[in-house]
Amino acid sequence: MSQPTPIVQPLLLQFQQLFFLSKLVGVLPQDLTKFRFKNVLEKSRNGMIYMLGMLMLYIVLYNLLIYSFGEEDRSLKATQSTLTFVIGLFLTYIGLIMMVTDQVTALFNQGRLGDLYERIRVVDERLYREQCLVDNSTIAKRIRIMLLMTFVFELFILLSTYVKLVDYTQWLSILWIVSAIPTFINTLDKIWFAVSLYALKERFEAINATLEDLVTEHEKFLTWLNGDDRNNSIEEHAAVESVSQPPQYDTNLEYLYKELGGIDVGSLRGSGSKGKNKVAPIAHSLNSFGESIQSPRKLQQSNATPMINMAHESELSNATKVEEKLNNLCQVHDEICEIGKAMNGLWSYPILSLMAYGFLIFTAQLYFLYCATRAQSIPSLFRSAKSPFITVVVLIYTSGKCIYLIYLSWKTSLASKRTGISLHKCGVVADDNLLYEIVNHLSLKLLNHSVDFSACGFFTLDMETLYGVSGGITSYLIILIQFNLAAQQAKDAINSFNSFNDTAGLVGAATEFGNESSSLFDLVTTTMMTPLN
Amino acid sequence: MCPNSWVIEMALHKELLHPQLNPRRIRPVNQAFMRSTRGTNTLPANPVFADIQTILSVLKATGLLPIYEQLSSFELGPPTKPNEFYSFFVRGVVHALTIFNIYSLMTPNSAKLFISLRETDNVNQWIELLLCIFTYTLTVFVCARNTKSIIQVMNEILKLDQEVLRQFGIALSNHCNFSIKFLVLIAACQAYIIFLRINALSGAVSPTTYILIGFYAIQNGLTATYIVFASALLRIVCIRFQFVNQLLNGYAYNRLLGKNPRQLQLHMDKFPEDSLYIYRTHNRLLRIYKSINECCSLIIVCFLGYSFYTVTTNWYNLFVQITSNKGVISSHIMQWCLAWLCLHTSLLTLLSRSCGATTHEANTTSQILARVYGKSKEFQNIIDKFLTKSIKQEVQFTAYGFFAIDNSTLFKVSYTPISW
Numbered sequence: 001m002s003q004p005t006p007i008v009q010p011l012l013l014q015f016q017q018l019f020f021l022s023k024l025v026g027v028l029p030q031d032l033t034k035f036r037f038k039n040v041l042e043k044s045r046n047g048m049i050y051m052l053g054m055l056m057l058y059i060v061l062y063n064l065l066i067y068s069f070g071e072e073d074r075s076l077k078a079t080q081s082t083l084t085f086v087i088g089l090f091l092t093y094i095g096l097i098m099m100v101t102d103q104v105t106a107l108f109n110q111g112r113l114g115d116l117y118e119r120i121r122v123v124d125e126r127l128y129r130e131q132c133l134v135d136n137s138t139i140a141k142r143i144r145i146m147l148l149m150t151f152v153f154e155l156f157i158l159l160s161t162y163v164k165l166v167d168y169t170q171w172l173s174i175l176w177i178v179s180a181i182p183t184f185i186n187t188l189d190k191i192w193f194a195v196s197l198y199a200l201k202e203r204f205e206a207i208n209a210t211l212e213d214l215v216t217e218h219e220k221f222l223t224w225l226n227g228d229d230r231n232n233s234i235e236e237h238a239a240v241e242s243v244s245q246p247p248q249y250d251t252n253l254e255y256l257y258k259e260l261g262g263i264d265v266g267s268l269r270g271s272g273s274k275g276k277n278k279v280a281p282i283a284h285s286l287n288s289f290g291e292s293i294q295s296p297r298k299l300q301q302s303n304a305t306p307m308i309n310m311a312h313e314s315e316l317s318n319a320t321k322v323e324e325k326l327n328n329l330c331q332v333h334d335e336i337c338e339i340g341k342a343m344n345g346l347w348s349y350p351i352l353s354l355m356a357y358g359f360l361i362f363t364a365q366l367y368f369l370y371c372a373t374r375a376q377s378i379p380s381l382f383r384s385a386k387s388p389f390i391t392v393v394v395l396i397y398t399s400g401k402c403i404y405l406i407y408l409s410w411k412t413s414l415a416s417k418r419t420g421i422s423l424h425k426c427g428v429v430a431d432d433n434l435l436y437e438i439v440n441h442l443s444l445k446l447l448n449h450s451v452d453f454s455a456c457g458f459f460t461l462d463m464e465t466l467y468g469v470s471g472g473i474t475s476y477l478i479i480l481i482q483f484n485l486a487a488q489q490a491k492d493a494i495n496s497f498n499s500f501n502d503t504a505g506l507v508g509a510a511t512e513f514g515n516e517s518s519s520l521f522d523l524v525t526t527t528m529m530t531p532l533n
Numbered sequence: 534m535c536p537n538s539w540v541i542e543m544a545l546h547k548e549l550l551h552p553q554l555n556p557r558r559i560r561p562v563n564q565a566f567m568r569s570t571r572g573t574n575t576l577p578a579n580p581v582f583a584d585i586q587t588i589l590s591v592l593k594a595t596g597l598l599p600i601y602e603q604l605s606s607f608e609l610g611p612p613t614k615p616n617e618f619y620s621f622f623v624r625g626v627v628h629a630l631t632i633f634n635i636y637s638l639m640t641p642n643s644a645k646l647f648i649s650l651r652e653t654d655n656v657n658q659w660i661e662l663l664l665c666i667f668t669y670t671l672t673v674f675v676c677a678r679n680t681k682s683i684i685q686v687m688n689e690i691l692k693l694d695q696e697v698l699r700q701f702g703i704a705l706s707n708h709c710n711f712s713i714k715f716l717v718l719i720a721a722c723q724a725y726i727i728f729l730r731i732n733a734l735s736g737a738v739s740p741t742t743y744i745l746i747g748f749y750a751i752q753n754g755l756t757a758t759y760i761v762f763a764s765a766l767l768r769i770v771c772i773r774f775q776f777v778n779q780l781l782n783g784y785a786y787n788r789l790l791g792k793n794p795r796q797l798q799l800h801m802d803k804f805p806e807d808s809l810y811i812y813r814t815h816n817r818l819l820r821i822y823k824s825i826n827e828c829c830s831l832i833i834v835c836f837l838g839y840s841f842y843t844v845t846t847n848w849y850n851l852f853v854q855i856t857s858n859k860g861v862i863s864s865h866i867m868q869w870c871l872a873w874l875c876l877h878t879s880l881l882t883l884l885s886r887s888c889g890a891t892t893h894e895a896n897t898t899s900q901i902l903a904r905v906y907g908k909s910k911e912f913q914n915i916i917d918k919f920l921t922k923s924i925k926q927e928v929q930f931t932a933y934g935f936f937a938i939d940n941s942t943l944f945k946v947s948y949t950p951i952s953w
Contacts, residue, residue: 327906331786334904441913444920448903457889457940 008124011199012039012117014140018147018191023047026054026103027188029110041114048107055103058185061178062096068172069380091364092381094357099182101353102189109346116196116346119339123203126332130325132210134202143195150187153397154180160390165383179381183397186354190401193347197408197453200343203336204415207329211422214322215429222429319434326423330442333419333449340412340451351405352455355469358402363473365391365398367480374488409453409461420446582687584709585765588716592762595755596623597676601684607695609688611681620680624673630748631670637741638662657846662749664842668835669752672759679828686828689821690769693814697776700810705776707769715761715883722876723750729869760836760880763829764887767930770822771887774894777814778901780807785904801907808915815898819928822895830933833884837932840877841946847873881943888930889939899923 012019012035019035022028029047034040106113124134158180166173368378368385384390420443427439453461459468582589592598600616601609612620676683698704727750734742782788784804789797847870854866899920907913929937936942 331904331906335787437910437913441917444917445903448899448920448923450900458944459941 008121008128009136010039010117010121011124011136011139011196012041014136014143015192015195017140018143018188018195021147022188022192025185025188026051026058027185028106028113028192030114041110041117043111043114048110051103051107055100058099058178058181059096061175062181065175065178066092066381068175088379091360092379094360095182095186098350098353098357099185102186102350105347105350106189112342112346116339116342119335119342120196120199120203123332123335123339126328126335127203127206130210130328130332132206132329134199134206136199139195139199139202142198143191146191146194150184150191153393154184154187157384157390157394157397160387160393161384164390165386186350186357187401189350190354190405193343193351194405194408196343197340197405197412200336200340201408201412201415204333204412204419207333207336208415208418208422210329211419211426215422215425218426218429319430319432319438322426322435323438326426326438326442330445333416333446337416337449337451340416340453344451344453348454348456351461352458354405355402355455358398359469359473361398362395363476363480365394366473366477367484370481371484374484376484403466406461406463406466410463413451413453413462416449416451582707582709582769584707585712585762588712588758588762588765591716591758592755593620594623596620596627597672597755597759598762599680599684601687607691609684609691611684620677624677627673628670630744631666634666634745634748637745661839661843661846664839665749665752665756668832668839669756671835672756672832675828675831676759682824682828686766686821686824689817689824690773693773693817693821696814703776705772707765707772709765709768711768711883712761712765715879716758718879719754719757719761719876722872723754725872726750726753726869729865729872733865756832756836756839757876757880759832760884763825763833764883766825766829767822767887767891770818770825771891771894773814773818774891774898777811777818778894778898781811781898781901781905785901786906787904801912804905804907804912805915808919811898812919815895819895822891822928822930826930830931833938834933834935837881837938837946840881843873844877844881844946845949847877881946885938885940885943888937892928892930892937892939895928 016035019028019030020032023030023032028041029044029051030041031044031047034042034044127134158177162173162176166176364382365385368382369388369391371378372386373388378385384394423439423443423446427436427443430436455461459465589598593600596619599612599620601612604610694705727746730746731743784801784807789800792800850866851870851874854863854870902916902919905912905916907916930939931937
């Protein structure tokens with residue numbers, strides 16, 4: 001079966017723009033020239049060095065950014081407790097941690113990523129042989145849309161924050177551009193994952209569609225048989241017999257079908273044939289379908305003549321023939337499941353870090369928005385929270401990434417489970433003992449093909465997790481706001497105390513109150529997330 | 534083609550009749566297992582479970598495991614009367630010491646122990662101590678009750694090994710070297726904690742305090758050792774599951790893609806016989822897995838509770854230290870907390886990882902079997918039978934039925950202290 005020219009377009013052909021961009025900013029280390037000419041991802045030492053260089057550069061720049069913009073933070077640090085400081089530091093650096101995780105994982109996986117796409121290509125070939133074509137062209141479109149959206153979001157957040165909230169009179173403010181790098185690189189990496197996952201989902205759906213096509217064809221075939229019965233007494237006899245006696249169904253039908261086909265050829269040739277049989281092929285090709293050429297969906301073979309179509313549509317009624325096809329589809333299904341698992345394994349740490357990032361940043365951004373509305377100071381890197389509109393955009397961008405990945409994983413896993421249903425439809429519509437056994441056997445196998453996407457086995461990526469996370473964010477937000485409120489009230493109390501002390505100090509009885517209030521102030525600063533004005 | 538395969542069949546049957554003479558058909562798939570000690574079958578003097586010998590002897594000496602007799606290289610006998618009496622005696626001593634300790638905890642003498650350590654909350658210390666005592670006492674009780682079933686489990690594993698050796702000429706190794714590392718870690722952590730604790734004591738220390746501290750450390754250490762032992766057992770079972778899976782993987786369609794139909798036919802001819810063996814072994818392994826679960830689950834639940842509590846309080850203490858003193862962290866408490874955290878997190882990780890790995894291997898078998906495509910009805914029926922059986926038979930290592938132990942548990946356990 002080894003052919004010099006590939007019979008299917010490799011999936012990676014669609015990834016060209018994404019790959020060049022990823023290569024440029026240092027998301028993937030693979031070889032550029034090999035990708036351009038052969039559409040394969042191969043290890044590359046130079047790419048690795050380039051990527052490490054970019055990584056170092058980003059880390060240095062980001063630290064510089066934090067240093068130059070953290071001056072106001074540093075003055076606040078004196079009033080902050082250590083815990084708040086540590087948490088603030090963690091929130092500041094989580095973006096960087098996420099980016100480093102992505103890049104380091106990409107470095108470690110650089111050999112395996114190519115294998116993954118090679119396996120997908122093999123799957124495509126097998127699907128092609130089963131006449132089940134997968135349309136890759138939407139993937140390129142999808143990538144373009146995602147890239148566009150990434151650019152729009154990143155640029156909007158960057159520029160609007162820069163114009164509105166950064167003091168751009170100083171030349172150091174240009175460093176603010178660096179603040180967009182971690183999220184941008186992370187998004188590029190996740191686009192790879194999301195699009196590959198989408199490709200897998202398409203393949204599952206192609207399998208399902210092929211099975212469904214078999215069903216619809218067979219249904220049409222049955223209606224044709226029934227409709228035909230009314231016209232022809234002899235064939236009616238044969239058809240009824242074949243329907244009423246399932247065990248002999250397929251052989252009878254095949255015989256009948258060959259007969260019909262042969263007669264059709266004969267009638268086309270213009271050789272002698274009986275009048276009643278002339279009707280049958282016409283009735284078959286026009287009456288029952290209402291369309292002249294019936295090609296299976298997605299089967300774009302131009303040489304499909306009505307004859308070949310007729311041979312096609314009887315596929316389900318020929319159990320031994322269809323067994324091969326179903327077996328192959330089942331094997332391909334398993335292979336896709338395995339690819340899904342491998343892909344999940346490659347991206348498990350990046351996804352874990354992304355989910356942690358999404359959770360933390362979402363909570364922090366909302367909390368800082370609250371703080372900003374209360375005119376409290378917030379860490380300088382979260383200055384986008386000062387404007388509600390920018391905050392909304394940031395939240396949509398961050399949550400969009402996480403939710404899309406979770407949603408896609410969930411959908412893919414659902415699509416893989418749907419195959420069993422489609423397979424059973426085949427069994428039901430064929431109503432044939434032999435086929436039913438095959439279907440049963442294969443559906444047992446399908447039941448054991450599992451593809452569940454999880455982040456390192458810690459939690460699965462499905463809607464349930466999404467629900468849990470959103471609940472978590474809400475409850476944490478409420479807790480934080482309550483702390484903040486309590487701290488605010490305590491601060492007000494201290495202020496009134498202090499003013500009271502000031503007046504009382506004139507009288508000369510301030511010492512014990514002063515002690516008390518300072519210890520209270522300690523308590524306040526430890527419980528607060530952010531310093532107060 | 535037909536006569537050819539028939540001849541092969543006959544040869545197989547002959548071999549089956551004299552299985553001991555030649556270890557038959559060693560597949561390339563199994564090379565990972567081949568490398569391991571081939572000569573162990575001729576060494577009856579070699580103790581069984583050589584990998585975990587150290588940990589076994591520790592547990593035997595402390596009465597947690599029976600001092601069994603080794604009848605042959607593949608069979609263990611019940612302990613002899615004096616040995617049984619020794620275990621009994623040790624357990625009695627342990628219980629007496631526990632009662633003594635609880636008594637001395639009630640006396641004001643012990644109050645010094647707590648107050649010297651931490652001013653913030655002695656209640657935590659109390660609860661921790663009581664939990665530790667409770668866990669250990671429970672461990673001793675459960676172990677005493679499960680003496681027979683532990684020996685039975687070990688015997689089952691050994692019998693399985695023997696069969697594998699006879700049929701395939703492969704001696705399965707256990708890869709349990711981690712047990713010794715963990716033993717050293719436990720000992721080091723406990724010794725360090727004792728050192729820290731005694732260092733912190735001020736003034737005259739009565740001998741009962743020393744006994745209290747020493748026994749507390751021993752209790753902690755032995756409970757931890759038992760957890761390591763359970764993990765080692767799980768690892769052993771996991772390796773057997775892996776063996777079964779690899780054997781089955783030889784028949785999966787993706788391994789046979791390149792072969793021509795004739796080779797395929799020859800290859801698949803062995804399948805019914807092998808599958809029978811595989812199913813039997815898998816079932817037996819599941820049974821072993823279940824009985825290990827039954828033996829250990831109560832102890833594991835207790836340990837998880839104890840360890841969860843310890844981890845949480847220690848994190849809390851660390852945070853209190855970091856926040857309240859404005860960066861001036863008491864190095865003593867820091868070391869103390871870190872020692873505890875190191876011990877407990879590593880044990881938790883070990884436990885959840887080995888449980889997760891074994892469960893995963895056990896559940897993979899049906900997935901691999903789903904990849905076997907037989908041409909004839911007979912093969913399909915064989916496959917179907919097993920697959921039907923395993924549809925709703927998701928294997929899990931549960932903590933006394935409360936929850937399944939794997940990575941997600943670890944996630945939950947680490948997630949909750951953060952929110953607190």
